[in-house]
Amino acid sequence: MNHSIEADGLVKRYGGKTALDGVDLAARAGSVLAVLGPNGAGKTTAVRVLATLVAPDGGHARVGGHDVVREPAKVRELIGLTGQYASVDEKLTGRQNLVMMGRLLGMNRAAARAKADDLLDRFGLREAAGRPAGAYSGGMRRRLDLAVSLVAEPSIIFMDEPTTGLDPQVRAELWTIVREHIARGATVLLTTQYLEEADQLADEIVLIDHGHVGARGTPDQLKARAGDRRLEIRPEHDADKAERILAEVTGLAPHHAGNGLISVPVLDPAVPSAVFRRLDEAGVVLTEHALRRPTLDEAFLALVSAPQAGRTSS
Amino acid sequence: MTARNNALTQGMTLTWRSLVPLRNQPGELVQLLLQPIFMIVIFVVVFGAMTGDQGGAVQHLLPGVLTQVALTQTISTGLKLAEDIGNGVFDRFKSMPIARSAPLIGRILADTCTMTLTVAVALAVGAVVGFRIRTSPLEALAGVALLLTFTLALGWVSAWLGLRAKSAASMQGLATAVLLPLTFGSTALIPAANLPGVLRWWSTLNPVSHLADSMRALFTGGPAGAHIWITLGWAAAITACFVPLAVRAYSKRIR
Numbered sequence: 119m120n121h122s123i124e125a126d127g128l129v130k131r132y133g134g135k136t137a138l139d140g141v142d143l144a145a146r147a148g149s150v151l152a153v154l155g156p157n158g159a160g161k162t163t164a165v166r167v168l169a170t171l172v173a174p175d176g177g178h179a180r181v182g183g184h185d186v187v188r189e190p191a192k193v194r195e196l197i198g199l200t201g202q203y204a205s206v207d208e209k210l211t212g213r214q215n216l217v218m219m220g221r222l223l224g225m226n227r228a229a230a231r232a233k234a235d236d237l238l239d240r241f242g243l244r245e246a247a248g249r250p251a252g253a254y255s256g257g258m259r260r261r262l263d264l265a266v267s268l269v270a271e272p273s274i275i276f277m278d279e280p281t282t283g284l285d286p287q288v289r290a291e292l293w294t295i296v297r298e299h300i301a302r303g304a305t306v307l308l309t310t311q312y313l314e315e316a317d318q319l320a321d322e323i324v325l326i327d328h329g330h331v332g333a334r335g336t337p338d339q340l341k342a343r344a345g346d347r348r349l350e351i352r353p354e355h356d357a358d359k360a361e362r363i364l365a366e367v368t369g370l371a372p373h374h375a376g377n378g379l380i381s382v383p384v385l386d387p388a389v390p391s392a393v394f395r396r397l398d399e400a401g402v403v404l405t406e407h408a409l410r411r412p413t414l415d416e417a418f419l420a421l422v423s424a425p426q427a428g429r430t431s432s
Numbered sequence: 433m434t435a436r437n438n439a440l441t442q443g444m445t446l447t448w449r450s451l452v453p454l455r456n457q458p459g460e461l462v463q464l465l466l467q468p469i470f471m472i473v474i475f476v477v478v479f480g481a482m483t484g485d486q487g488g489a490v491q492h493l494l495p496g497v498l499t500q501v502a503l504t505q506t507i508s509t510g511l512k513l514a515e516d517i518g519n520g521v522f523d524r525f526k527s528m529p530i531a532r533s534a535p536l537i538g539r540i541l542a543d544t545c546t547m548t549l550t551v552a553v554a555l556a557v558g559a560v561v562g563f564r565i566r567t568s569p570l571e572a573l574a575g576v577a578l579l580l581t582f583t584l585a586l587g588w589v590s591a592w593l594g595l596r597a598k599s600a601a602s603m604q605g606l607a608t609a610v611l612l613p614l615t616f617g618s619t620a621l622i623p624a625a626n627l628p629g630v631l632r633w634w635s636t637l638n639p640v641s642h643l644a645d646s647m648r649a650l651f652t653g654g655p656a657g658a659h660i661w662i663t664l665g666w667a668a669a670i671t672a673c674f675v676p677l678a679v680r681a682y683s684k685r686i687r
Contacts, residue, residue: 250456
C-alpha cells in the first residue's frame with residue numbers, strides 16, 4: 119500500500135524517561151491520521167521525530183518515502199509543521215510572517231506577497247493582516263500558524279494538537295478549515311487529546327498512551343471494538359420490576375444512570391426483543407428506550423486501559 | 433518565480449525578520465533607543481555635574497559610557513536565540529528546507545545592525561549634551577569600527593550562552609553575571625587610580641578598560657598607547673574561542 123508516513127518501532131528516551139516505546143504508525147497518501155492520547159502519551163515526541171526535529175533512539179521512520187534520519191533535507195522539502203504552541207513570530211504582523219516563509223523558501227518578493235495574500239484570504243485573516251501576531255486571539259493565531267505551514271504547499275502536514283486550549287466554537291471553525299483547505303489532497307498526521315476531534319477529522323485513529331500504541335482503526339471500528347451496545351430504558355412506573363426483567367434476560371446487573379434511566383450491555387442481538395416482550399407482558403410502560411453504541415469517549419477509556427492492564431512494567 | 437536561494441539570502445530574510453519589529457512597533461524602537469539615552473543622562477550629565485567640570489567630564493565619560501551601552505546591547509544576541517528556541521519559532525525553521533546556518537547568520541547580521549544604530553544614537557545624544565569629536569573623521573570611524581569589532585566578538589559569547597541556556601530568563605542572568613565585572617570593573621568610567629585594590633588590579637587586565645581608553649584616544653585625541661592593539665588582541669582571542677563553541681552549541685540545537 120502507498121503510505122506517506124511510516125514508522126516502525128520508534129523509541130525515544132529523554133533522560134531516564136521513555137517517551138516512545140516502540141510506536142508503529144502508517145498513514146496512507148491523502149488520508150488523515152489522528153494520533154490520539156492523553157497528555158504525556160508521546161504524541162508530540164512522535165511528531166518531532168517524524169518532522170526531523172529529533173532523532174529516534176530506535177526504530178525507523180519514512181516520510182514521503184525518505185528516511186527521517188538519513189535524508190532529513192528531503193523530508194523537509196515535503197512537510198509542513200504546526201506546533202502545539204503556535205510558533206509564529208509574535209512581533210511580525212500576520213502578513214509579514216507569511217511573506218518571511220515565502221522568502222525563506224526562495225520566492226521573490228512579489229510571489230511571496232501574492233502567496234501571503236491568498237492564504238490570508240483563505241484563512242479569514244485579511245482584516246488582521248497588518249496587526250502583530252502577538253495581538254491575535256487564540257483562534258486567529260492557530261489559523262495563522264496553519265497558514266504559515268501551507269506556504270510551501272506541503273504534501274504531508276503535521277499538526278500537533280491544533281486546537282488544544284481553544285473554546286468549542288473556535289475549535290469547530292478550525293475543523294472546517296482543516297477539512298476544506300488542509301486535508302484536500304495532502305496527507306495529514308494530527309495529534310489530539312480530543313476524541314471528538316479525531317472522530318470529526320480522521321480517516322484512521324491510533325490510540326497511544328505511555329509511548330505505546332493501544333489500538334488502531336477507523337473511528338467506527340474503534341467504537342465497535344471498544345464495547346458492546348447498550349440497551350437503555352426509562353420505565354414510567356415499576357422500576358424494580360423492569361430492573362428484575364433486565365437482569366433475568368441478560369444475566370447481568372443493570373446500571374442506573376440516574377434520572378430513571380436503566381441500562382444493560384447487549385451481548386446477544388436477541389436481547390432487546392426479549393426484553394421488550396417481557397416488559398410488555400408484565401405491563402411495564404416505557405417513556406423512553408434506545409439501543410446505543412458506545413461514545414468514542416467510552417471506547418477510548420476501554421481501549422487505553424485494557425492494554426495497560428496486561429502490560430508488565432518496563 | 434523563484435529567486436536565488438542560499439544560506440546568505442535566507443540569513444538576510446531572517447535579518448529583516450529581526451529588524452522589522454522596530455518599524456512595526458514604535459515601542460520596540462523606543463526601548464532600543466532609551467537605554468543609550470538614559471545611560472548618557474545618568475552617567476555623563478549627572479556624574480559630570482558632580483565633578484564641577486561639566487565640559488571636561490563629558491569628553492572623558494562619553495566614550496566610556498558608549499562602551500557600556502554597546503556591551504549591554506550584546507546580551508540581545510543570546511537572549512533572542514533563547515527566546516526563539518523557547519517559543520517554537522526555532523523548531524519551525526528547523527523543519528524547513530533552509531540552510532542550517534541561516535537562523536544564526538540572520539541573528540548575527542541583525543544584531544550588528546542594531547548595534548550600529550545604538551552607537552550612532554549614543555554619539556548623537558552625546559553631541560546634544562556637549563560631546564565633541566576632536567580627532568579626524570578617519571580616527572573617529574576607526575573608533576566605531578573597533579567598538580563594533582569588540583562587541584561582535586562578545587556577541588558570539590552571548591550566542592553561546594543563549595544556545596546553551598535552559599531558558600531566555602536564565603540566559604539573561606548568566607549574561608549579566610558575565611557583563612557586570614567587565615563593564616564596572618573597568619576604567620571606562622572611573623580612573624584606575626580611584627579603584628580599590630583588587631578592582632584596580634582587575635581593571636588593568638580587563639579588555640573593556642583598554643577598549644574604553646582606545647575610544648577616548650580615537651574620539652578625543654591623546655595617547656592611545658598599546659590600548660588599541662590589546663583590544664584587538666582580545667577581540668581576536670574571544671572570537672577564536674567562542675565562534676567554534678557557539679557553532680558547536682548551535683549545531684547541537686539544530687542538528
